[in-house]
Amino acid sequence: MNAWRVFGYLVWKDIKIEFRGKQFLAASATFGVLMLFITGVAMDAAPSLPVTWSAGLLWLNVFFTTAIGLTRHDRKDKEYGASLGLRLIPADPSVVYYAKWVSTCALILLAQAALVLAFFVMFNQHTPSLLGMFVMTLVGGIVGLSGIGSFLSAVTAESAMRDLLLPLLLFPLSVPLFLAVLKITVGAFSAPAFIPWVWVDVLAGYVVMVAVLPWLLYEVLMEV
Amino acid sequence: MNWQVKLLVVLLAAFGALDLYLALLWSPPEAQMGDLVRIMYFHVASAWTAMLAFSVAFVTAVLYVIFRQIKWDVISVSSVEIGLVYTSITLVTGMLWAKPIWNTWWTWDPRLTTTLILWFLFIGYTLLRGTVSGLERRALVSSIYAIVAFADVPVIHLSVKLWRSIHPDLITDSGFQMPGSMAFTLMFGFVVFLLVYVLLLYMRAKSEFLRLRLFQLRQASRALSRDERGGM
Amino acid sequence: MRLVLDGVTVCLETGRSYLLTAENGSGKTTLLQVMAGLIRPTKGRVLWRGKPVTRASKAEVGVVLQPPMIYGDLTGLENLTLYAGLYGVKSPKAVAERWLHRFQLSDAMHRPAREYSKGMRQRLALARALVHAPSLLLLDEPFDGLDVQGIALVQTILRDTVASGGTVFMVAHQLEPVEHVDGRFTLRNGKLVEVS
Numbered sequence: 001m002n003a004w005r006v007f008g009y010l011v012w013k014d015i016k017i018e019f020r021g022k023q024f025l026a027a028s029a030t031f032g033v034l035m036l037f038i039t040g041v042a043m044d045a046a047p048s049l050p051v052t053w054s055a056g057l058l059w060l061n062v063f064f065t066t067a068i069g070l071t072r073h074d075r076k077d078k079e080y081g082a083s084l085g086l087r088l089i090p091a092d093p094s095v096v097y098y099a100k101w102v103s104t105c106a107l108i109l110l111a112q113a114a115l116v117l118a119f120f121v122m123f124n125q126h127t128p129s130l131l132g133m134f135v136m137t138l139v140g141g142i143v144g145l146s147g148i149g150s151f152l153s154a155v156t157a158e159s160a161m162r163d164l165l166l167p168l169l170l171f172p173l174s175v176p177l178f179l180a181v182l183k184i185t186v187g188a189f190s191a192p193a194f195i196p197w198v199w200v201d202v203l204a205g206y207v208v209m210v211a212v213l214p215w216l217l218y219e220v221l222m223e224v
Numbered sequence: 225m226n227w228q229v230k231l232l233v234v235l236l237a238a239f240g241a242l243d244l245y246l247a248l249l250w251s252p253p254e255a256q257m258g259d260l261v262r263i264m265y266f267h268v269a270s271a272w273t274a275m276l277a278f279s280v281a282f283v284t285a286v287l288y289v290i291f292r293q294i295k296w297d298v299i300s301v302s303s304v305e306i307g308l309v310y311t312s313i314t315l316v317t318g319m320l321w322a323k324p325i326w327n328t329w330w331t332w333d334p335r336l337t338t339t340l341i342l343w344f345l346f347i348g349y350t351l352l353r354g355t356v357s358g359l360e361r362r363a364l365v366s367s368i369y370a371i372v373a374f375a376d377v378p379v380i381h382l383s384v385k386l387w388r389s390i391h392p393d394l395i396t397d398s399g400f401q402m403p404g405s406m407a408f409t410l411m412f413g414f415v416v417f418l419l420v421y422v423l424l425l426y427m428r429a430k431s432e433f434l435r436l437r438l439f440q441l442r443q444a445s446r447a448l449s450r451d452e453r454g455g456m
Numbered sequence: 457m458r459l460v461l462d463g464v465t466v467c468l469e470t471g472r473s474y475l476l477t478a479e480n481g482s483g484k485t486t487l488l489q490v491m492a493g494l495i496r497p498t499k500g501r502v503l504w505r506g507k508p509v510t511r512a513s514k515a516e517v518g519v520v521l522q523p524p525m526i527y528g529d530l531t532g533l534e535n536l537t538l539y540a541g542l543y544g545v546k547s548p549k550a551v552a553e554r555w556l557h558r559f560q561l562s563d564a565m566h567r568p569a570r571e572y573s574k575g576m577r578q579r580l581a582l583a584r585a586l587v588h589a590p591s592l593l594l595l596d597e598p599f600d601g602l603d604v605q606g607i608a609l610v611q612t613i614l615r616d617t618v619a620s621g622g623t624v625f626m627v628a629h630q631l632e633p634v635e636h637v638d639g640r641f642t643l644r645n646g647k648l649v650e651v652s
Binding site for chain 1: 341344345348351352355356357358361364365368369371372373375376379380382383384386
């Protein structure tokens with residue numbers, strides 16, 4: 001199908017460009033580990049933190065590094081005006097959006113893997129009792145975060161203060177997501193572990209919202 | 225200002241004075257909080273008005289996206305700005321109230337927390353707006369953001385409520401039995417705040433329309449002088 | 457935030473070439489972007505074969521704007537293959553290679569576009585606009601940055617396009633590279649004037 005072909009080409013393009021320079025991955029991963037290190041210092045090198053704290057610090061750093069990296073990701077589209085060229089192709093503009101979401105999400109997941117690894121090492125974390133739950137929360141959280149992030153990145157595309165504005169808009173809008181992943185992570189690490197189902201619902205609901213809203217609004221956003 | 229507006233201003237001044245009298249002198253002190261309860265008349269009335277202002281901004285933003293008439297965007301931005309003023313009043317009065325009652329300036333009460341997030345969301349709106357150029361572009365981008373932000377508010381409120389549910393609700397909707405005189409004062413205060421909102425919205429939107437008109441006239445005069453220079 | 461175009465009517469016929477020249481800031485790029493569907497006009501419409509522009513008709517238009525609309529990190533071949541694929545061209549890589557050859561970029565096709573000279577990037581931008589064999593070409597300063605040989609090459613290709621039934625509408629401020637065209641326009645105070 002036409003839309004799937006366009007989608008495939010666009011994702012392939014983003015991944016290929018990133019792996020040619022690897023700047024986004026390298027910078028995000030390094031920055032993430034550094035942030036976690038600084039957080040450890042700020043916590044006075046505590047040998048063990050209660051899980052409600054360490055989960056909060058983990059997600060704080062994930063959100064923060066993602067917010068900073070987001071504005072970098074579509075720079076390559078802007079450099080020689082290729083984003084204009086993408087608006088000329090005979091395809092639904094929302095395909096362009098979903099492709100961007102998927103490639104952003106894949107790259108952020110890769111970059112955050114380093115941060116999560118550092119989290120286990122530096123914060124002296126034991127393996128979560130519900131490992132599958134924890135991994136799914138990480139993926140779900142980053143899917144939701146990159147979704148709202150890609151959308152805001154399109155909204156702020158023409159703002160003169162984009163680098164500052166994007167995190168400023170991102171954090172308030174993603175409060176439900178932040179709370180949900182936080183609570184599920186705490187549940188997965190606790191002993192005995194438990195699954196806070198109501199937060200799983202919030203997470204799923206948020207991801208659905210992030211997936212549907214752009215479909216309704218992105219085409220309008222791109223047309224002027 | 226035409227005479228209708230002047231009349232409304234005078235009327236509102238009288239209503240405002242009456243509201244102050246009702247809230248500060250006429251209504252009875254509360255059993256536990258005493259005179260401190262009087263902050264509520266301003267706190268709650270401004271919170272309701274703020275919510276209404278953001279709802280108006282949301283509806284007009286939707287109307288702008290559908291019809292693309294600049295007037296909807298003008299009303300939307302005016303309403304957001306006034307809503308922000310009311311939200312600020314809500315936050316400040318909330319903190320002033322919390323200090324003597326709960327002995328802290330800030331509590332993570334779900335409603336207070338949601339209000340602060342709401343404030344950030346719409347401060348973001350004004351910043352976004354201020355940094356995007358192009359009349360139509362700016363209107364469209366800010367309308368879409370307003371729609372998404374407003375649609376997110378119930379989700380935010382729900383999640384914040386869930387998050388804080390381990391703590392007892394300090395003020396529940398029903399746990400605050402209000403005598404008739406207090407309820408009346410509260411409603412009267414709300415009507416006054418609402419009328420002030422309507423007046424401000426009218427004046428703010430009008431000044432924005434004048435600015436647009438001025439811009440158009442400047443355009444026309446520039447084109448005219450260009451024609452003369454060109455000897456056409 | 458200003459009124460750029462006012463009461464402009466352009467009517468293009470197939471198999472013809474048109475040139476729009478006007479002073480800087482007169483709105484010629486804006487007009488081109490409106491025609492390409494990148495800017496929604498506050499009033500007025502763009503019609504394609506008498507009907508409103510649709511997604512399918514976008515496939516029949518090739519556009520060159522001031523930015524080359526390519527990716528600096530991809531090679532010339534990858535850029536063209538990408539766009540050919542996005543437009544649904546069959547065997548995109550072979551078609552891309554053919555156009556690169558036509559624009560004399562074969563030697564450089566495995567180098568990233570970032571390393572191209574300005575003239576090479578402009579030729580790549582033109583190839584990008586032609587890769588899906590459009591029937592209408594909208595060109596903003598197509599000869600910008602090209603050397604004498606490049607100009608001759610582009611002139612030949614444009615002539616061929618028109619000869620095979622395509623339509624070319626270009627915007628230019630230098631007149632020398634433009635050969636014979638079927639219609640000439642200029643913009644004055646946002647209004648379109650035909651020049652014979």
